Amino acid sequence: MALALLARFLWMPLVQLGAGASIASPEPEGLQEAERFLEKYGYLGSTHRGIRPAEFSEAVREFQWVSHLSLSGKLDASTVHQMNLPRCGVNDARSFAAWKERMDALLLGRRAEKKRRKRYSHQSGQWYKRHLTYRVVNWPWYLPQQQVRLAVKAAFELWSNVSSLVFWEATSDPADIRLTFFHGDHNDGTDNAFDGPGGALAHAFFPRRGEAHFDNDERWSLDSSKGRNLFVVVAHEIGHTLGLEHSPVRSALMSPYYKKLGKDFVLSWDDILAIQNLYGKPPWGSTVQLPGKLFARFHDWSQDIEGRERQEGNPSAHYCRSFFDAITIDLEGNLYIFKGGYFWTVSKGGNTTGPELLRTKWPGLPSTIDAAAFSEEDGKFYFFKGGRCWRYGPSLEAGFPQKCSSTGDLPRHPDAALYFQPLRHLVLFKGPKYYVVNEETFQVEPYYPRSLRDWGGVPAMANGALTHLDGFVYFFRNDGFWKFDPDKLQVVASGKWAPQLPWLGCQAVDPS
Ligand SMILES: [Zn+2]
Numbered sequence: 228m229a230l231a232l233l234a235r236f237l238w239m240p241l242v243q244l245g246a247g248a249s250i251a252s253p254e255p256e257g258l259q260e261a262e263r264f265l266e267k268y269g270y271l272g273s274t275h276r277g278i279r280p281a282e283f284s285e286a287v288r289e290f291q292w293v294s295h296l297s298l299s300g301k302l303d304a305s306t307v308h309q310m311n312l313p314r315c316g317v318n319d320a321r322s323f324a325a326w327k328e329r330m331d332a333l334l335l336g337r338r339a340e341k342k343r344r345k346r347y348s349h350q351s352g353q354w355y356k357r358h359l360t361y362r363v364v365n366w367p368w369y370l371p372q373q374q375v376r377l378a379v380k381a382a383f384e385l386w387s388n389v390s391s392l393v394f395w396e397a398t399s400d401p402a403d404i405r406l407t408f409f410h411g412d413h414n415d416g417t418d419n420a421f422d423g424p425g426g427a428l429a430h431a432f433f434p435r436r437g438e439a440h441f442d443n444d445e446r447w448s449l450d451s452s453k454g455r456n457l458f459v460v461v462a463h464e465i466g467h468t469l470g471l472e473h474s475p476v477r478s479a480l481m482s483p484y485y486k487k488l489g490k491d492f493v494l495s496w497d498d499i500l501a502i503q504n505l506y507g508k509p510p511w512g513s514t515v516q517l518p519g520k521l522f523a524r525f526h527d528w529s530q531d532i533e534g535r536e537r538q539e540g541n542p543s544a545h546y547c548r549s550f551f552d553a554i555t556i557d558l559e560g561n562l563y564i565f566k567g568g569y570f571w572t573v574s575k576g577g578n579t580t581g582p583e584l585l586r587t588k589w590p591g592l593p594s595t596i597d598a599a600a601f602s603e604e605d606g607k608f609y610f611f612k613g614g615r616c617w618r619y620g621p622s623l624e625a626g627f628p629q630k631c632s633s634t635g636d637l638p639r640h641p642d643a644a645l646y647f648q649p650l651r652h653l654v655l656f657k658g659p660k661y662y663v664v665n666e667e668t669f670q671v672e673p674y675y676p677r678s679l680r681d682w683g684g685v686p687a688m689a690n691g692a693l694t695h696l697d698g699f700v701y702f703f704r705n706d707g708f709w710k711f712d713p714d715k716l717q718v719v720a721s722g723k724w725a726p727q728l729p730w731l732g733c734q735a736v737d738p739s
Pocket residue numbers: 315316317463464467473481482483
């Protein structure tokens with residue numbers, strides 16, 4: 228079995244290297260994918276009747292312009308990379324024209340603006356009233372309702388602060404604007420079907436349909452550290468429901484690509500210009516601009532978790548009802564489950580203790596972590612957060628934390644870490660790739676990173692992974708688990724971890 232595995236993990240890199248490098252001159256498959264992308268996002272007409280090379284190259288050039296890439300008109304590596312970034316599902320077809328009109332209005336003055344406003348509202352539509360109601364129809368199971376409503380309210384306020392619009396939350400229908408989470412195909416056309424984690428995150432309809440849809444397969448979050456920031460994506464989709472097209476300005480909230488919440492203003496000058504062109508300035512004249520750092524934490528549950536759970540008298544309740552940040556297992560079979568600034572332990576016998584503060588056992592760790600692994604090789608704990616790493620054996624070793632992302636080419640913000648016995652190394656997972664890491668040097672081993680496809684059936688963006696005492700590797704994402712057979716190199720089972728895996732200590736939890 229070790230031989231088969233080595234063949235898969237160590238030999239295939241050499242074979243596949245050629246395939247990976249060919250992205251620059253795409254094979255028919257990559258070409259078709261690019262055509263589908265360009266058609267979906269409005270750069271190409273229907274691709275059914277075949278496309279002339281000149282047409283294709285012009286579409287690529289237009290896409291490169293909007294994406295701030297060099298205008299080669301060719302499907303080069305950076306263009307393919309850009310096409311695979313998470314983004315809004317609304318197409319970019321009119322974004323250039325709308326932006327040009329905004330610029331003309333700005334540069335040529337009021338006459339041009341009047342003319343433009345007529346044309347613009349004709350194209351994307353606008354609301355004829357200034358007081359609009361909205362409703363959050365559903366939300367991800369793992370996010371608390373109160374915090375989701377707060378984040379959505381703040382997202383609407385971004386726009387009402389800089390325009391004449393006013394928004395009210397409606398608790399029942401009818402509402403002018405409805406926000407709904409869906410999986411996959413949800414009956415608004417196959418082009419709008421959601422595509423699982425990554426890719427299109429959400430889309431919305433222009434006025435006056437009043438619908439914004441969010442991909443339920445994304446991991447949404449209310450704090451900025453991990454997952455897709457719900458506040459940012461909601462604020463962007465609200466822009467569409469109000470009549471705004473995508474902006475080619477890189478810093479704009481209405482830029483089609485997903486942005487992490489920064490410290491700076493959430494709206495850019497171009498967003499403000501666009502909304503004021505449709506609805507005018509706020510009645511009090513000046514606009515109120517809010518910086519991103521105000522919205523970084525809608526869900527600071529770790530502040531009060533200890534008190535709350537003591538009241539509930541159930542220490543394991545919290546991680547069982549929601550996803551966790553990381554998980555690992557030591558030589559004695561004790562599980563460590565990490566969430567926020569806390570961890571729980573579940574012994575081999577199923578005894579759960581915690582929550583305990585991370586820093587009481589591992590002084591020097593940051594307030595939260597991205598990934599953790601215990602190495603069977605050296606008996607040490609490894610932690611990862613952002614671009615840094617920590618090693619405890621058992622106390623923090625000299626020279627740590629290190630900037631592993633710059634010294635060893637490790638990925639920043641890894642999704643999960645695992646000590647993988649057959650390779651006798653740590654493995655880091657990040658998006659569609661995995662990295663085999665040398666624990667001594669914190670260097671990525673030669674021929675890595677490689678595609679997650681090597682791990683037959685393991686999903687991208689796992690929260691954590693471990694090798695259980697039964698010899699299988701378990702991957703966890705949100706409420707789901709995937710059981711991986713290291714002999715077959717295949718996922719052999721999957722399901723919901725809280726009710727189905729008794730060794731996680733969640734079956735004793737009283738659902739009331
Ligand atoms: Zn959009």
